[in-house]
Amino acid sequence: MDSNIIDDFTCKLGTKQKRSTHRHRIVEFTDYEGKIIRVITNLYTVTAEMIAGIYKARWGVELFFRWIKQNPNIPRLFGTTKNAVYNQLFSALLTYVLLQHTHTWVNKNIREKPLSLLSFTRKNFEGKLPVEWQVAIQHFCDRFLRVYSLNMDING
Template sequence: MISKCNRPTRRNLRIPKQLLIADSTKITVGMGRLPWAPLKGERAGIKLHGSLVADEGCLHQVTETTGNCPDLLSCEDIRGKHFILVADRAYGKHKLFDDYLEQKQQFVIRLRDNTHFHEPIPRKRKREFAGSIEQDFTCQLGTKATLSQHRFRIVKLTDPDGNPVILATNLHKPSAEAIAEMYKKRWQIEVFFRWIKQHLNVPTLFGTTPNAVFGQLYTALLVYVILKFLFDQGNALVHQSAKLTFAEFDRLFSLNNLPTEWTVYLTSKFTLP
């Protein structure tokens, strides 16, 4: 029902947008293998930039570059204004936030710890901060030379190790605690890239030309998409007692040791009439 609501209805019901998590992963090898993608020293490498719809684990957009390409340059290709963009410090350029505001791109992006805050004004609250939240205020970002045109909301908190985490956003209705929870969803794309590297043998590049390298990356992504599709469809059909996590499904599938109900589902899925 929610997916069929039009935009005015969604606004009236205050149905939040889905979170879109953006990040990249780098794969490095010796310079001799990829001379067309040099990095510092005697290394070479390529990058896979991607965005993931939080909670669903579905890929939204993917693009590829050489390893020395800043993440910020690929952000335009993997974001979407119908989502709330969640990203780390590599995507936190102050001037870009002004563009996001004009383009109606909502975001929650981590800032560098040395970010300058111009004329901060604390936001009013009726309750004390919960959890690790320390501050919630609005300000312009940057020094005089890089000062943002608009004011943005800043939420300061600490991570489990006590390190500072500074989040910038153009969302004003959610609480500071809700903003922090949005950013915590970012771990999902870290898990996704780790899964790609560990299970699909991506760090071992089979070719040296751009077509071979990037073809291998996209083949790996296709395998992930197919497995995720089978998992989502199967988990919705099997009995509650047979439901699995994606990690469990992947492990048992590779061992050819899925529960009987899953085996029946997969057999019927791929049996020709």
């Protein structure tokens, strides 16, 4: 197994005048792009590979939340309970996926100049989409409803 661990050592942190009293563990490893990452931890009972894996998993969560803030546009959460947060995130993600799918299908099926997802979304909500886009969206919705109702007839 190839390891991306560069170094694993302990040290006291700080300057001569103000140094930590306890030793800290430092694990150095490379990320997916080959950049060196240094993690300071107090976990001594796990392997360096596990620490790198924990860091990468946490970083994945950070990237997901950054994506959530930038794409589905959830400026604030309306509820504070676990269920309220799940419901708002689920609704926002579902809306985003449907908009993305509609945008992709319409972009492929019209001769007009393509719009970015952001421009498509803004113009759609403002009611300023070109007529050709509106017609294509109507065809997309009709097609979707035909397929959905056909599946409902088959599956009962």
